[in-house]
Amino acid sequence: MKEDRKPFILLTNDDGISAPGLQALHEALSDMADLMVVAPSGEMSAVGHAITLSDPLRVWEFEKDGRFFGYAVKGTPADCVKVAYWALLNGRRKWDVVISGINHGANTGIDIIYSGTVSAATEGAILGIPSFAISVATFRKPDFSVAVDFARKMVNWILDHGLPAGVYLNINVPPLPREEIRGVRLTRQSLAVYEERYEVRRDPRNRVYYWLAGEKVGVESDDEVDEQAIRQGFISVTPLHYDLTSYEALRELRSWSLVP
């Protein structure tokens, strides 16, 4: 880390600007960094990697305890990173790190393709900025203290090492007391699928509606996958990229004869 100035860090999330995970992160990093907070005005879970094109984007200043805290955006986490970079900063300065979180609930396995938390880190990586998403893997009331300490370490580490181009990190912290955390494990994304279920209900006018109630079935027990690492008490760190090409299939399909 350069000593002459504090690193400049963007904080965002998908639980919204009032979420305790974001505020805990802000508190923990405020002594070591210049922080800019740009986060959705409300909860945006499972918005995936959406951006707002057809509608205008509202941005307003958000106060906490009577002081300016950051910008609230009526949009998705991806919108937040984009509007912050291209409109609010507008080329005047560039973040050293983008952090999305701390999310309340795991972002692992195929769920990450629906994750607003992860999509904000993806946007950071697209801008060429070292970025990570961080989540606490529980839906109970979480203790963010282990996660915020790890976020601090990750920031210092990233400032020292950088990240490979186009790569960002998806971090998940098990909901355990500090002394029960067994370590940190580099993992891959689990590809285990859900058995989904829709509840069929009727509204007061007797019209049918459906409500998603998913349930994971095919658990991957490979030690290398994110979900297994968390189950075993490790902090899971998965390097991701936004190149969806299957290079293996590309090689395999070369042998096909394709004619239009």
Add this chain to the structure above:
Amino acid sequence: MKEDRKPFILLTNDDGISAPGLQALHEALSDMADLMVVAPSGEMSAVGHAITLSDPLRVWEFEKDGRFFGYAVKGTPADCVKVAYWALLNGRRKWDVVISGINHGANTGIDIIYSGTVSAATEGAILGIPSFAISVATFRKPDFSVAVDFARKMVNWILDHGLPAGVYLNINVPPLPREEIRGVRLTRQSLAVYEERYEVRRDPRNRVYYWLAGEKVGVESDDEVDEQAIRQGFISVTPLHYDLTSYEALRELRSWSLVP
């Protein structure tokens, strides 16, 4: 292709159930397949890979020319595939192929991470069904005839060959007359980035709002990328997967010493 029964195919899209691209596809495939149409009730561009969790999902029967055409869903393309599979089919039958499109406008490069069209094919692949997204690369009034013919060929080809597990195809057809199409090229996703711009405007109450106006800059001229193939007059076929892990970074980062 098995001769004893017609293949069973799901058609969906993100332009909405009334979109001409979907209807052209339906018309072209109706003699060779049993078709099920489940598509968003309205246009859902740039919803990315979103699913509806917090709200109920409305589904209703949609007629065309006085006859049942399919199911309209007030949700995203990913919602359509999920609700069709888990609620409307409910295990009674399984599609042989899932097709998302024909989209009006290209789905290439990093745009595919925001693409509802592509996300529907992703959902098909997650269900273990050979799936593809298909788009015509123009925002002018498109001629879908080349694309529908290619979709027919792809269906036959996929029924003969299958696709590797977890792999789905992203197909883009250049907006050219048939005789000017130079062939089919297997491609990778371009990673070229946008220079974004937000227009800053004021509403009638003098409050500021932002509106995204993107612009591509870093064009990749590698013949292997999707966007270049289209520019050169080829139909682009990119094999994708939903494993976002960067295995290269995973190997590289193994040398890091991570402590919680």
